[in-house]
Amino acid sequence: MSETLEKHKLSNAQIAWRAAQDIEDGAYVNLGIGFPEMVAKFQPENRQAVFHTENGVLGFGKAPKEGEEDWDLINAGKKAITLNPGAAFFHHADSFSMIRGGHLDVAILGAFQVAQNGDLANWSTGKGVPAVGGAMDLVNGAKRVCVLTDHVTKNGEPKLVDRCTMPLTGVGCVTRVYSSLAVIDVEGGRFVLREKVAGLSVDDLRAVTGGELATDGEVIDIAVPDL
Amino acid sequence: MSETLEKHKLSNAQIAWRAAQDIEDGAYVNLGIGFPEMVAKFQPENRQAVFHTENGVLGFGKAPKEGEEDWDLINAGKKAITLNPGAAFFHHADSFSMIRGGHLDVAILGAFQVAQNGDLANWSTGKGVPAVGGAMDLVNGAKRVCVLTDHVTKNGEPKLVDRCTMPLTGVGCVTRVYSSLAVIDVEGGRFVLREKVAGLSVDDLRAVTGGELATDGEVIDIAVPDL
Amino acid sequence: MDKRLGSLAEAVSPIGDGATVMIGGFGGSGAPIELIHALIDKGPKNLTVINNNAGNGHVGIAAMIEQGLVAKMICSFPRSSDPRVFNEKYLAGEIELELVPQGTLAERIRAGGAGIPAFYTPTAYGTELAEGKPTAEFDGKHYVQERWLKADFALIKAELGDQMGNLTYRMAARNFNPIMAMAGAHTVAQVGTLVPLGGIEPEQVITPGIFVDAVVEVSDAKQEEVLNREGAVYP
């Protein structure tokens, strides 16, 4: 089974590409540090999303060239950014007013575990020095909270679970999961399969998914480019 | 008695002048609409107070000449103002953060009644259309809350009272009263007389003051210029 | 993304009967007179209006009240140099009033925009304006619990605006406008000048566009105070 999964699973770039297709023109979007940041690269042409970063910038653009960084112009991951026309700066309380006040259309984050009731665990393994950042605000504030993740852990354990066993980031907050094998909505306390990689059956997916993996209408094959 | 009072009482300008002498250099000050606004005129030379108005201006100056008003540059009384160098604009939530957050050194207001425990009634007579404005924020926020007032009502009733009978603006908030007859601190649940007009005795004052009018050390005569 | 609209009528068209509408301004400064008058032309009824005041003379919010659009005012100071319109309706029991201390009004609006459902303030503790509200003690001092204030619509006035909704304000005309922009589910800004993207320095943006849904240019906007001094009446 794990070989089959490996063969069919999407690359991180492909997961990010798929998530990017759901971002509408004019959406305000916050991308989590790391893998979710790739989503910005895959915005469909003719659509313009505005990217928000917790440390007080709206409307940032691509990373600058190496050597051209200005370290007063960074994102929440402390990486250097550039500005698009129409950008704005603001302080931290205003930045989190945008988040907590429901002004962001989408937050896209990574996950350790997502439960079928929408609970998310993505901030603490319970070991070492704890650090939370803005994740708990984002999952309680954005209109849509989307997770990008491998479908299973490196050991093959489900990351979509009946109930999170790791420390929670938020309760009932996740609305959609883009995994390496499927696009899954969290609705009514269960996972609802919307799209899956072509090579696997719904039952194959159920075998590597904790909790209930329901279907509700047609399940289509994920169409993604080679990335 | 009322003739004696009339003869010795300070004019509003004199009360405002006396209050102005207690404002230290560099103080941030909010002056209530009407009579308290006169305090600004009597700032001692060599001292610079910064005046705050609830609608979002710090560092405003004198009224403009008639015909030179800009009605986007007004104070909380909707009167036209001008700016001093170093002025700043900000929105209403920030303006009341300055007030509520304890950043103002002095608020100076009018009063219907002040009680010996520091309660203030200055917003409602209980009749007509009620209107409160920023008074309740100011009395709970400024470090010192000073009242400018006639010592008695037009009917000769005490305005400094045992207990307010009119709707309260704030509880235990007044720190000092500059009346037409005296300067009185509110301390430990009683009025403490600090200064009085020269022509009246302490007992004369007690006769027109509700509640306990205590002394605590020397009572000096108020020295004010003719105004 | 282009939030520019071509007309005031289009800007107010989503506002229907029974809506809650925040309207920026403090007295005449920052009052979006042209948006208000366009709303009067449209004529929705039973509105709840949130503003610091309750109108002055016979233009702006006073005209809204006079024309019968307003069922309830939420404000701190329903007085003005000419408060007749509100006063008469209020004393006749024809309009409801929720009186809120000014700083609490500002903070409730800011809380609505910031996703804070309730907060504690010392303001109004022990007064009749706190009657019936929960109280709590923190570090030996007493506070009143206040709830956020949101609105279906916010109508605001700005000086400069761009197509993404970034705004600046003119002097003390800023007042309630930026926080109402945050608290309105659908925020419409009338701007004195529409500038191209980048026409407002990112460090000088006062209201970031995320809080604004529509922008309409009114280059010859009237100042309410000036209208009232001219004795104007709308319509």
Add this chain to the structure above:
Amino acid sequence: MDKRLGSLAEAVSPIGDGATVMIGGFGGSGAPIELIHALIDKGPKNLTVINNNAGNGHVGIAAMIEQGLVAKMICSFPRSSDPRVFNEKYLAGEIELELVPQGTLAERIRAGGAGIPAFYTPTAYGTELAEGKPTAEFDGKHYVQERWLKADFALIKAELGDQMGNLTYRMAARNFNPIMAMAGAHTVAQVGTLVPLGGIEPEQVITPGIFVDAVVEVSDAKQEEVLNREGAVYP
């Protein structure tokens, strides 16, 4: 009124043992490195430091921790590219950590400056970071009650400043600086350039001077990120 000071040493001189100190910045942007290093030179002990992070490399807050000034950190993200200094002390039980979600940290600081002793937020509800905190339900949704956060001192970094303490900030170096200026009982700003009164347009002031107690010019300020990339160590 003149809030200008002549030296960094004078600026940090009131900060004694056991003080709570807010320090602006997010990572290296907006971090008042020169004020921090002056504080290390003075050497108070048992400080509680409030910052989004817990230092990076061996300069700034990391150097404060390394030099033994800090008993407790209140922050949201004590991780960085080189978090060794904090990590080792923390894992050895030599420094206390209060971990606060970033938006709650910002709002608690803003509340401290705004006189709001407590507020409700959805953030962290149902998580271990809300354990032991009061909760409440509003309109069917659950919230956590959070308390304001104040400090004896705030050390911040600004771009322009004048003698009354009016400030502007450079790009994303704004971050926590304006709200910490509000929440510090005594706020000291290091500014890149001191301008004459009127050198900042009243509409472009980000932090009004009422929130600032002292201003010191550091025209050649170092950026923490740049220092760390050079492998700098303080002292």
